[in-house]
Amino acid sequence: xxxxxxxxxxxxxxxxIRDGDLCIFGVGLSMLAGYFALAYHAPNAKAMTEGxxxxxxxxxxxxxxxxxxxxSANATCFTGALDALGFLVASGRCDLGIIGAAQVDKxxxxxxxxxxxxxxxxxxxxxxxxxxGSGGANDIACGCKRVVIMxxxxxxxxxxxxxxxxxxxxxxxxxxxxxxxxxGGGPVAIVTTLGILRPDPVTKxxxxxxxxxxxxxxxxxxxxAWDLKVSPGVKVTPEPTAEELKVLRAVDVTNVxxxx
Amino acid sequence: MPNKLIxxxxxxxxxxxxxxxxxxxxxxxxxxxxxxxxxxxxxQGRKGIHYLTHCCSQQVNLxxxxxxxxxxxxxxxxxxxxxxxxxxxxxxxxxxxxWEDWSNLSMTLRFLGGALRWPFVPATVNIGSDNxxxxxxKPDEYPCKSKIPDVTDxxxxxxxxxxxxxxxxxxxxxxxxxxxxxxxxxxxxxxSRFELARAxxxxxxxxxxxxDTDCMRQYPNLVRIPDLLVEAVIPWQFGAWPxxxxxxxxxxxxxMRAMNKMLGTDEGTREFRxxxxxxxxxxxxxxxxxxKVAIEKIMNNATTHLMDPYRKWVxxxxxxxKLMKESKFS
Numbered sequence: 001x002x003x004x005x006x007x008x009x010x011x012x013x014x015x016x017i018r019d020g021d022l023c024i025f026g027v028g029l030s031m032l033a034g035y036f037a038l039a040y041h042a043p044n045a046k047a048m049t050e051g052x053x054x055x056x057x058x059x060x061x062x063x064x065x066x067x068x069x070x071x072s073a074n075a076t077c078f079t080g081a082l083d084a085l086g087f088l089v090a091s092g093r094c095d096l097g098i099i100g101a102a103q104v105d106k107x108x109x110x111x112x113x114x115x116x117x118x119x120x121x122x123x124x125x126x127x128x129x130x131x132x133g134s135g136g137a138n139d140i141a142c143g144c145k146r147v148v149i150m151x152x153x154x155x156x157x158x159x160x161x162x163x164x165x166x167x168x169x170x171x172x173x174x175x176x177x178x179x180x181x182x183x184g185g186g187p188v189a190i191v192t193t194l195g196i197l198r199p200d201p202v203t204k205x206x207x208x209x210x211x212x213x214x215x216x217x218x219x220x221x222x223x224x225a226w227d228l229k230v231s232p233g234v235k236v237t238p239e240p241t242a243e244e245l246k247v248l249r250a251v252d253v254t255n256v257x258x259x260x
Numbered sequence: 261m262p263n264k265l266i267x268x269x270x271x272x273x274x275x276x277x278x279x280x281x282x283x284x285x286x287x288x289x290x291x292x293x294x295x296x297x298x299x300x301x302x303x304q305g306r307k308g309i310h311y312l313t314h315c316c317s318q319q320v321n322l323x324x325x326x327x328x329x330x331x332x333x334x335x336x337x338x339x340x341x342x343x344x345x346x347x348x349x350x351x352x353x354x355x356x357x358x359w360e361d362w363s364n365l366s367m368t369l370r371f372l373g374g375a376l377r378w379p380f381v382p383a384t385v386n387i388g389s390d391n392x393x394x395x396x397x398k399p400d401e402y403p404c405k406s407k408i409p410d411v412t413d414x415x416x417x418x419x420x421x422x423x424x425x426x427x428x429x430x431x432x433x434x435x436x437x438x439x440x441x442x443x444x445x446x447x448x449x450x451x452s453r454f455e456l457a458r459a460x461x462x463x464x465x466x467x468x469x470x471x472d473t474d475c476m477r478q479y480p481n482l483v484r485i486p487d488l489l490v491e492a493v494i495p496w497q498f499g500a501w502p503x504x505x506x507x508x509x510x511x512x513x514x515x516m517r518a519m520n521k522m523l524g525t526d527e528g529t530r531e532f533r534x535x536x537x538x539x540x541x542x543x544x545x546x547x548x549x550x551x552k553v554a555i556e557k558i559m560n561n562a563t564t565h566l567m568d569p570y571r572k573w574v575x576x577x578x579x580x581x582k583l584m585k586e587s588k589f590s
Contacts, residue, residue, distance in 0.1 A: 063341070068511060072507075074562075086365055135364055138366075166390065
């Protein structure tokens, strides 16, 4: 079966969605993974955006933004951010959020804010590289029952400590989230370009749960800056089926996967 | 109620000043945003703006590139699929603009708290992350205790965060349609335009269409900003360009990219200013600048049916010109 790394990543992320889930997606690859799932195995899942577009599917290609015309053409409800991120995410009603990351650490904390020359300095000067900030990702990380993080598996992105915690994972691990009384459960998976990491049930350290058919435990470890541990039940991620690929490519009418 | 139609240039000179706390709505990277109002602020040379917004937009990108603002409080600093905002990046990485990070829910709650004149809003988000512990405005306070201070729930004893409320001096909000008095309906998601219109001391609308008040009497449930909140209404079709206005026009892909590219350098920003800000004065000249081909392209989108119920109340250019003469500002 011919498929790209990005297609494997999108299908693997999509499989995290269960039929009937209330979901919230970011733009780009996470939205593609989400709408693939809705079109393939989760027809009763519901999708919404951070600004309050409900019940729509993209028209004419993947949206430029979560508020644009392509995601607004066939919506069943327009409300606002207080409704979407407040009443539905902060309340704990939202089952699944998919967020992107520029950098992640071993407890699933996400950085999308920036990179600094010396991120440990007590002085918070201008970043060496400014990224996008939270958007609604911090809210999703705090409130959604399950969070899936997507990012490229590269050593500089898989850091012992992130430069800036934009969206909390399990913080220092264990039950650290309890101190903040977060409604949501934290990240259930980090889907990378090489495989899938899932948290240890007790320590909450992210472990290799499976590796993609074209990858290996060794390759994942070699591209991670911390000593990445392996889950006892580690396995190969099932490759995308012909039917999955057909549906994914139909959703990706503007060829996002070829550009990423 | 009075007719509050106002010319773009007059609205900027009358309601904006250097150093003010300013906000725009929807405050979005691709969607609804008062972009043309921001261009006029650049033309009139405003400086020292403290900008409160949900997200970066081409207005924020322009303000950062052109040195209009020196402080921004926002949840998001990119242009979504259009990429990183080059003007913002340059200004923030050089330290010329201080960018204070929040999230989309915390900005929403800050506007809500401002609207209700609450002292603060309890936060269940942004706590336990660097959004709480790091502050661009207080760079030597680490971990920062005064950006989102701890607050104890008096009922349970649990510790949460206290979000400061947001009270812009002026909010300039893009709406799909308004009547001459400032009753407004928007198509697409409102994000926090409802809360922002109530948090700000003064509100100006920038409307793609001016409609008869009979439209509001037909759909009063849809009027999310009523006239009593509004100071003035600027009729300006395509005022969110190159961003989109759901139900009317799409984002202009070519110009979104070209504008962001130009804002990536000082020289490009000067070129942008000469070509897209200083070169026009009237709405006709503005439309000529966008160009017939681009207008045709952005008008051809999948959402135009959303505007259908309202078309019979839309005022023509001739009617708007006449109404402008009857305005309290004329």
